[in-house]
Amino acid sequence: MAQYSCVSGSVGLITLKNPPVNALSAAVRHGIVDTVKRALSEPKVKSVVICGQNGIFCGGADIREFASDMSGPPLVPMIHAIEAANKPVVAAIEGSALGGGLELALGCHYRIAHSKAKLGLPEVTLGLLPAAGGTQRLPRLIGVPAALNLITTGRHVTAAEALQLGVVDQVTDQNTVDAAVKFALSVAGQSLDARRISTYPCPRPSDLDALFDGVMQKVRQSARGAIAPVACVQAVRAAATLPYTQGMEREKELMATLFTSGQARALQYCFFAQRAVGRWSMPSGARWDTSKPRPVHKAAVIGLGTMGRGIAVALAQTGLSVVAVETQEKQLMEAKQAVSGMLERGAKRRGVAPALDGISYSGNIQAVADADLVIEAVFEDMTLKEKIFQQLSAVCKPGTFLCTNTSALDVDHLASQTRNPELVVGMHFFAPAHVMKLLEVVYGTRSSPQAVATAMQLGKKMGKVSVAVGNCRGFVGNRMLKPYLEQAFFLLEEGATPELVDRALEEFGFAMGVFRVSDLSGLDVGWKVRKGDGLAEPEMATGQSARIRQGRRYSPLGDLLCEQGRYGQKTGQGWYQYDKPGGRVARSDPWLHSFLEEYRARHGLVARRIDQQEVLERCLYVLINEGFHILEDGIAAGPEDIDVIYVFGYGWPRHRGGPMFYASMVGLAKVLERLEHYHQAHPDVPYMQPCNLLRRLVASGSPPIQRWREVIKKLHSQL
Numbered sequence: 001m002a003q004y005s006c007v008s009g010s011v012g013l014i015t016l017k018n019p020p021v022n023a024l025s026a027a028v029r030h031g032i033v034d035t036v037k038r039a040l041s042e043p044k045v046k047s048v049v050i051c052g053q054n055g056i057f058c059g060g061a062d063i064r065e066f067a068s069d070m071s072g073p074p075l076v077p078m079i080h081a082i083e084a085a086n087k088p089v090v091a092a093i094e095g096s097a098l099g100g101g102l103e104l105a106l107g108c109h110y111r112i113a114h115s116k117a118k119l120g121l122p123e124v125t126l127g128l129l130p131a132a133g134g135t136q137r138l139p140r141l142i143g144v145p146a147a148l149n150l151i152t153t154g155r156h157v158t159a160a161e162a163l164q165l166g167v168v169d170q171v172t173d174q175n176t177v178d179a180a181v182k183f184a185l186s187v188a189g190q191s192l193d194a195r196r197i198s199t200y201p202c203p204r205p206s207d208l209d210a211l212f213d214g215v216m217q218k219v220r221q222s223a224r225g226a227i228a229p230v231a232c233v234q235a236v237r238a239a240a241t242l243p244y245t246q247g248m249e250r251e252k253e254l255m256a257t258l259f260t261s262g263q264a265r266a267l268q269y270c271f272f273a274q275r276a277v278g279r280w281s282m283p284s285g286a287r288w289d290t291s292k293p294r295p296v297h298k299a300a301v302i303g304l305g306t307m308g309r310g311i312a313v314a315l316a317q318t319g320l321s322v323v324a325v326e327t328q329e330k331q332l333m334e335a336k337q338a339v340s341g342m343l344e345r346g347a348k349r350r351g352v353a354p355a356l357d358g359i360s361y362s363g364n365i366q367a368v369a370d371a372d373l374v375i376e377a378v379f380e381d382m383t384l385k386e387k388i389f390q391q392l393s394a395v396c397k398p399g400t401f402l403c404t405n406t407s408a409l410d411v412d413h414l415a416s417q418t419r420n421p422e423l424v425v426g427m428h429f430f431a432p433a434h435v436m437k438l439l440e441v442v443y444g445t446r447s448s449p450q451a452v453a454t455a456m457q458l459g460k461k462m463g464k465v466s467v468a469v470g471n472c473r474g475f476v477g478n479r480m481l482k483p484y485l486e487q488a489f490f491l492l493e494e495g496a497t498p499e500l501v502d503r504a505l506e507e508f509g510f511a512m513g514v515f516r517v518s519d520l521s522g523l524d525v526g527w528k529v530r531k532g533d534g535l536a537e538p539e540m541a542t543g544q545s546a547r548i549r550q551g552r553r554y555s556p557l558g559d560l561l562c563e564q565g566r567y568g569q570k571t572g573q574g575w576y577q578y579d580k581p582g583g584r585v586a587r588s589d590p591w592l593h594s595f596l597e598e599y600r601a602r603h604g605l606v607a608r609r610i611d612q613q614e615v616l617e618r619c620l621y622v623l624i625n626e627g628f629h630i631l632e633d634g635i636a637a638g639p640e641d642i643d644v645i646y647v648f649g650y651g652w653p654r655h656r657g658g659p660m661f662y663a664s665m666v667g668l669a670k671v672l673e674r675l676e677h678y679h680q681a682h683p684d685v686p687y688m689q690p691c692n693l694l695r696r697l698v699a700s701g702s703p704p705i706q707r708w709r710e711v712i713k714k715l716h717s718q719l
């Protein structure tokens with residue numbers, strides 16, 4: 001709703017009221033229409049101020065309404081009526097003015113923002129465009145290049161930048177509503193002819209075509225198949241080339257296409273999923289709202305390899321006091337330099353002072369004695385980690401939380417090495433740890449709710465999207481990756497090339513295909529794990545055929561490459577070739593193609609034609625199938641947790657909503673049918689056998705993803 005009052009004798013004050021972000025729900029729109037009418041009709045009112053309650057102007061259209069009720073006054077005529085008013089209307093912007101919220105402010109004649117306010121048109125991140133006149137008014141106000149930048153990226157700008165760009169007229173450190181009322185009194189009675197943005201001519205840069213072509217090319221490249229950024233460019237082009245009313249028509253047309261698209265649904269699902277994972281729960285019943293985190297003032301990192309360095313930087317950047325421990329002297333010296341460099345570069349980018357003093361270094365594990373929380377980040381060797389957890393348990397003050405950055409090893413086993421297993425949790429960061437947004441917080445069977453709450457809270461403080469998951473081999477992300485990688489190898493055996501597989505995945509929207517990513521992260525990483533699992537042994541040693549290990553189909557292709565010293569980018573050769581070790585540009589490698597041909601001939605395999613659809617179905621459906629197993633096992637609380645992990649940690653295209661959402665869009669019955677088909681063709685691949693939960697969901701009529709938790713709960717209660 002919107003509340004109306006008359007202040008200072010002649011200012012109509014309209015306050016948007018819809019906690020927590022004053023989204024423009026139907027009730028709020030009704031309220032605005034009614035209160036604006038009232039303010040304009042009351043003779044004593046000479047000017048109007050619009051503000052939002054609780055220190056936030058407006059978070060935009062109510063996203064929840066998009067999927068259901070779109071009744072109530074539409075935004076466009078509502079904003080038009082404000083702009084057409086014959087009394088000055090001032091927007092008092094505190095907190096955020098985003099999306100429809102900023103579009104409402106652009107309809108006002110003046111905008112005054114608090115210095116801490118954030119403004120933006122983030123509709124593109126929801127698969128939409130600013131269709132309440134934003135694509136037409138903003139370029140008229142701040143010019144085409146700046147408007148294109150804001151609209152196609154959806155980025156939020158500070159009040160200072162908004163002032164510099166000309167989005168707002170004034171910035172204040174004082175009470176914004178008071179400042180706006182004072183301003184409204186000062187402009188009462190003045191002509192509004194020059195204040196209606198829709199009447200401005202849109203500035204036309206001389207190189208208009210080149211400008212739009214360049215931006216469109218850039219947007220298409222980074223959008224990886226997302227349609228909203230492209231539509232945003234088209235809408236701004238309409239502003240630059242058409243009269244306002246025709247531009248508005250074009251904005252409406254483009255929005256109609258986006259609004260009903262699967263991409264918009266996927267992106268809006270991601271928006272809410274990202275927030276839902278913060279409301280974590282554990283199978284014990286412990287939850288986010290009943291588990292109090294303990295404050296962490298001092299944190300420690302053990303092991304300063306690539307991961308440890310990134311974690312130390314991320315911790316220091318949150319303002320914590322950090323102790324970084326590395327027992328190898330040479331590594332410690334190198335790490336000091338690297339961490340300082342990362343802190344300095346990060347600080348320069350953010351325009352702040354580097355937190356160099358917040359971090360101290362030591363070669364001795366005793367230095368972590370008074371830390372509130374320790375994160376172990378040594379390499380993936382259980383014996384080494386066991387020893388470190390035993391030492392930490394002896395050295396640390398009582399109550400210190402002991403966390404491991406392992407990406408796959410057993411958190412319960414590490415906890416069993418300590419005196420207080422309830423203080424142990426996994427904090428699985430993704431490389432580079434100071435950049436990647438995802439954090440898997442892994443609770444073991446004995447982890448206390450407080451330990452989980454503290455790790456989740458620390459993750460939030462570090463700006464991470466933290467997801468609480470149960471303990472199993474590979475947790476959620478890496479567990480699902482295993483069948484995906486396995487399929488990619490099998491496809492090569494059957495006739496595909498790395499180029500074909502990667503192209504299919506990249507056209508689907510992944511930033512990089514599976515083979516390109518493997519080359520980047522190093523083929524030796526998986527080789528080491530497979531050796532540890534007794535898989536990557538030469539066939540002589542196992543006494544089995546090279547393509548069967550532990551009773552199931554196995555592809556030794558990755559192992560064979562490693563045996564040749566082809567570890568990927570770092571050695572200059574892997575699934576592709578690079579111009580030098582450490583080179584980044586992947587080129588097709590004729591050696592690899594001959595190697596595959598020889599391999600197939602040696603094993604009596606006849607290459608067949610494999611199309612992109614088969615690549616996608618096999619790689620993605622086995623990954624999704626494992627996701628259903630994870631839900632069935634209670635390792636992830638719901639599909640949103642899995643989807644957030646894949647979008648933020650594994651490059652899954654956000655406009656596809658994550659693997660479980662994608663499955664719901666494809667149709668669960670179709671996913672089941674294709675898995676059954678492939679399992680029949682490959683009975684020696686257990687990952688293709690459809691999960692029981694998937695069958696249950698299909699049998700119960702493939703309910704929408706929001707209702708899967710109910711089916712899972714029922715399934716668990718029957719076990």
Ligand SMILES: CC/C=C\C/C=C/C(=O)SCCNC(=O)CCNC(=O)[C@H](O)C(C)(C)COP(=O)(O)OP(=O)(O)OC[C@H]1O[C@@H](n2cnc3c(N)ncnc32)[C@H](O)[C@@H]1OP(=O)(O)O
Nearest residue numbers: 021023059060061062063064096098099100122131132275
């Ligand atoms: C027909 C359409 C015509 C015109 C086009 C206009 C389109 C739009 O305006 S689309 C909406 C554009 N706005 C946004 O994208 C802003 C989204 N919100 C945010 O970025 C943030 O919420 C915030 C910066 C405004 C506040 O951040 P923070 O304080 O961290 O709070 P949360 O993000 O946790 O949000 C709290 C709570 O509010 C819900 N919520 C936020 N924004 C909206 C919204 N626009 N509509 C509905 N609900 C919203 C959010 O989901 C949280 O609730 P839950 O925890 O229950 O999920």
